[in-house]
Amino acid sequence: AQKVTQAQTEISVVEKEDVTLDCVYETRDTTYYLFWYKQPPSGELVFLIRRNSFDEQNEISGRYSWNFQKSTSSFNFTITASQVVDSAVYFCALSELTQGGSEKLVFGKGTKLTVNP
């Protein structure tokens, strides 16, 4: 079965520090998708990014960047110059095809990021 490991349970940084959230995955599929979601204190998960297994280009969106490396089965997320509003729980997720041919997401356990002023 697919598996997603987020080894960092909690991270605490001071504002303006850079922080990297690690995500390691296991899959037998040759085609798969990886996702990052943010869960602020309000509770609703917000989609941040999707990557497919054939696209290893890194991506940057403002202060956010993502590093996908198939060789190490990792999809890490870096926040540059962190801000208090970045405080949230961040989840990495991996797509998995079901026996019925549908697709579901397998989530890691999440990393709680606290950015202190």
Place this chain on the structure above:
Amino acid sequence: DVKVTQSSRYLVKRTGEKVFLECVQDMDHENMFWYRQDPGLGLRLIYFSYDVKMKEKGDIPEGYSVSREKKERFSLILESASTNQTSMYLCASSFRIRGTEAFFGQGTRLTVV
């Protein structure tokens, strides 16, 4: 904007009660999901549905059932609530296209006493 709405934000029920958690989406998504979120365990899939009246078990279906009579609505049913079902329940929906993102509701925090 995509909207996934869960009927209650907070719910308190007694052990043994039958509990219904409702979820409605307005984007014509084929897929709908129910997850539960517990500290240290992340999100675990309970059930999902890929079409009206169709369902598949997730990783932890025991003690739960679901109903999808209309495309926009997906209900999670706790036939006889127990204290170990106290948790945050999250509903999500997506198109039935490989690699598409799921959209989540705001969650229902259920406490069984």
